[in-house]
Amino acid sequence: MRLRNPFGRKPKEFPSHLWTQCPNCGEMLFNKQLARNQSVCTNCGHHFKLGAKERLELLADARSFTETDADMVSSDPLGFVDSKTYPDRIAAAQAKTGHKDAVLTGTATISDIPVVLAVMDFEFMGGSMGSVVGEKLTRAAERALADRAPLVIVAASGGARMQEGTIALMQLAKTVAAVTRLDEAGVPFVSVLTDPTTGGVLASFASLGDIVLAEPGALIGFSGARVTSETIGEKLPKGFQRAEFLLDHGFVDQVVPRAQLKERIAFFLGAFRVAGQDLRWSL
Amino acid sequence: MGMLERIAGSRRAGPEGNGHLPVDAGLITDTAAYAGERPTAWQAVQTARNIGRPHALDVISRVFDRFQELHGDRGFRDDPAIVAGIAELGGRPVVVVGQQKGASTEENIERNFGMPYPEGYRKAIRCYRLAEKFHLPLVTLVDTPGAYPGPEAEERGQAEAIASSIQVMSRLATPIVVVVLGEGGSGGALALGVGDVVLALENAIYSVISPEGSAAILWRSAAEAERAAQAMKLAGPDLLETGVVDALIKEPAGGAHTDHDATAAAIKTALVAQLERLVRVPVADLLSLRYERFRSFGTVVEPRAGEVAAPPRPWWRRVLGR
Numbered sequence: 001m002r003l004r005n006p007f008g009r010k011p012k013e014f015p016s017h018l019w020t021q022c023p024n025c026g027e028m029l030f031n032k033q034l035a036r037n038q039s040v041c042t043n044c045g046h047h048f049k050l051g052a053k054e055r056l057e058l059l060a061d062a063r064s065f066t067e068t069d070a071d072m073v074s075s076d077p078l079g080f081v082d083s084k085t086y087p088d089r090i091a092a093a094q095a096k097t098g099h100k101d102a103v104l105t106g107t108a109t110i111s112d113i114p115v116v117l118a119v120m121d122f123e124f125m126g127g128s129m130g131s132v133v134g135e136k137l138t139r140a141a142e143r144a145l146a147d148r149a150p151l152v153i154v155a156a157s158g159g160a161r162m163q164e165g166t167i168a169l170m171q172l173a174k175t176v177a178a179v180t181r182l183d184e185a186g187v188p189f190v191s192v193l194t195d196p197t198t199g200g201v202l203a204s205f206a207s208l209g210d211i212v213l214a215e216p217g218a219l220i221g222f223s224g225a226r227v228t229s230e231t232i233g234e235k236l237p238k239g240f241q242r243a244e245f246l247l248d249h250g251f252v253d254q255v256v257p258r259a260q261l262k263e264r265i266a267f268f269l270g271a272f273r274v275a276g277q278d279l280r281w282s283l
Numbered sequence: 284m285g286m287l288e289r290i291a292g293s294r295r296a297g298p299e300g301n302g303h304l305p306v307d308a309g310l311i312t313d314t315a316a317y318a319g320e321r322p323t324a325w326q327a328v329q330t331a332r333n334i335g336r337p338h339a340l341d342v343i344s345r346v347f348d349r350f351q352e353l354h355g356d357r358g359f360r361d362d363p364a365i366v367a368g369i370a371e372l373g374g375r376p377v378v379v380v381g382q383q384k385g386a387s388t389e390e391n392i393e394r395n396f397g398m399p400y401p402e403g404y405r406k407a408i409r410c411y412r413l414a415e416k417f418h419l420p421l422v423t424l425v426d427t428p429g430a431y432p433g434p435e436a437e438e439r440g441q442a443e444a445i446a447s448s449i450q451v452m453s454r455l456a457t458p459i460v461v462v463v464l465g466e467g468g469s470g471g472a473l474a475l476g477v478g479d480v481v482l483a484l485e486n487a488i489y490s491v492i493s494p495e496g497s498a499a500i501l502w503r504s505a506a507e508a509e510r511a512a513q514a515m516k517l518a519g520p521d522l523l524e525t526g527v528v529d530a531l532i533k534e535p536a537g538g539a540h541t542d543h544d545a546t547a548a549a550i551k552t553a554l555v556a557q558l559e560r561l562v563r564v565p566v567a568d569l570l571s572l573r574y575e576r577f578r579s580f581g582t583v584v585e586p587r588a589g590e591v592a593a594p595p596r597p598w599w600r601r602v603l604g605r
Contacts, residue, residue: 075582077525078516082501131581138578160469160491162501165515166527169491170580172470173477176446177453177574184454200491202442203430203470208450222442222470223432227496241437251440 022046024217038258047215047258049195051097052104052121055154059262060108060117067106069139074101074132078165086163093124101132102157105140110152111266113273116144120156122196127157129201130164134171137205141178141189150188150269151179155206159199172204179205188272190265193220193243193252207251211268213261214243214252309552310530311485314520322486325509327518328494330486331465335540337547338397339366339381339424342464345547346554347372347379353410359439362403364395364427367410369419373555378414380407380475381424384465397466398431401444404474408444408451415457420558423475426464428493430471445474452477453577454570458561460554463487463528464539479564479573480557483519483528484539484546490517526580 019028024046034041038058039048050058056065073090080086094100102124108117118140120127129137137153144151160168182189191209193202196219203222206212214220221228221241229236239245246252256264314321322330330336343350347370354361367380382399385391399407407423414421430441452459452475459478467476467489476489483489490497494512495505502511512518522528532549535542561569 069585071585071587073584073586075584077582078514080514082511082514131583135581135583162492162497162515165491165525166489166517166522167525167580167582169469169473169489170527170577172473173449173453173577174580176449177477177577180450180454181574183450200470203445204449205446207440207443207446221437222430222445223437227432228434228437236434240434245438249438249440251443 020048040258045216045257047195047217049122049156050258051123052099052119055119055194056104056108056117058258059110059119059152059154059265061110061112065106065108065117067104068143069105069136070100072100072132072136074130074164076163077131077167078163080163080165082163089125089163097121097123099124101136102127102129103133103136105136107143107147107149110262110269113150113266113269114147115150115152115269116140116147118151118153120154120201122156122158125161126159127155127201128159128161128168129157129171129175129204130161130168131171133157133161134168134174137175138178141175141182141205144187144189145181145185148185148187150190150272151182152190152192152265152269153205153209154192154194155197155201156194157197157199157201157206159201159203169200172200175205176208179208183208183210188269190268192261192265193246194218196220198222198224198241210272212252213254213256213264214246215261216243216255216257218243220246220252309533309549310482311523311533312530314523317520321520322518324488324512324516324518324521325494327486327488328508328512330538330540331488333465333538333540334384334386334391336465337539337543338386339383339426339464341386341543342424342462342547342550343368343370343379343381345544346551347377348374350379353413354406356402356405356409358405359402362395362400362406363393364397364399364431365403365407367406369413372420372422372551372558377420377422377558378410379422379424380410381464382427382472382475384426395431397427398429399427399471399474400431400436401439401441404430404444404448407475408448411448411451411455415455418457420458420460420562421455421478422554422558423459423461423478424464425461425467425472425475425489427468427471428466429468430474442470445470448474449477453573456566456570458558458564458569459573460557460561462532462550462554463489468493477573477577479561479569479576480530481528482530482532482553482557483522484550485519485531485534486538487519488512488517489522489527490515 022041025044027043105118193214350370352368384397461478463483494508498507498511539546
């Protein structure tokens, strides 16, 4: 018979608020150390998901980010109710993340290059794109066009937001049309795909960057892996729909580790400097 | 139909008119027409999926003359789930692209149930460019459960193909009329769905995800599809209300599957009237109107819109309390 001490518990070896287990290699990582390493596993290099705030700190120069449309919130166009009402879901997501919706947009500098920057947050209802995300991204693109400043969008999204129905689907067309105007005007657009970028977001603006970068190991694909494996009735191979898979098949330009992401974006933006600036070939 | 009316006018009919059809000939542009007898969302889903419904080739053979199909994306293969070609509408050439479902199980297997692969969308893009190059109006027929979600499709870039298709349509310098025939399934449908005028058959549906898919995710049970269909507002009258479609084409009593000829005749009347109008609009205006049409989707609330944030006071002013 096991005797148990009724008073007090044995302290856990790895209390969850201090330690995180790497899902890839199983290593226990000290949270502070993990944060210092930009949420990349120090042992195997697994890239953890990054919230919008942390992503901004990573990419934008210190104190350079000025948020625009910060107070824009979604209405409930369809009166959508599943197990909870849509406004309740939004309120819960706002409380959880501290953001009004799944994207932060604004102006910033990246290595002293002024850009329009948009960063999505997967924690907010799976980063799904509804009216607010569509409108904010469209405004960001229009601002980039007006200022002739490069547009950088960091995608992290499960796709279109079901709770807004067909209106959410139309955001695909809306955002594509907006970045297409940049394309016509010769304003650079860099799309960064992070874990995960799937569905309607990948099937719209995120695939259309002049440069498309991805983070290592990020899940990137059109349809969810479950749908795909049900379609063919078998399990999918390891690495299917990962960033490296897309690189192999020619749909992303580079897979860039998080530590090098900022300088890599800055390099491309520097090379694509909008006309009239120095260093251009006189073509 | 909004902004187009301001440029091209809406009615050219009447004895004093110039002989053209009224643009809303045979069209339902107001949900008031459905007072009380609106079919339920689930009925619409069933009707839109009816295997006997006129599919793209049924419509093409009845609406257009001398249809010549064009095959292949010039890169990989010919996707049978998308048919594309050049045909004549009322004696004038147009480019037609449509998603093709089958009318029997065998035909459905051959057509992959109307679910295109990336090469299908790339074939469509090729034909869009053809339309632009030779100044032919483009007519697209949407009827798909969605883009094919298999692993080969992922390998060949399904998302990129759809994104590119939307991109090309959004700035194609020629008039585009979209007709949703049956199922408008998500991004796979939108890849053919960016037009100056978007019409739908009365019982067509257009949704961001299939009712079954939505039910599986939100209710964790595919059996709740009926409730999901209701919640997603995917039926014709709902689409008219949200502005996703500009007008509905009336179907024969009992649904389009009961009379292909009558359905095709209604589609033809609508297409001719819309194209008559669109070809008069300068292409630059068409493009900006098309941008505005899709730009305007979405309802957002901005509590402090237009307010300019006061610039932060410098530290010395704060210290001085001024």
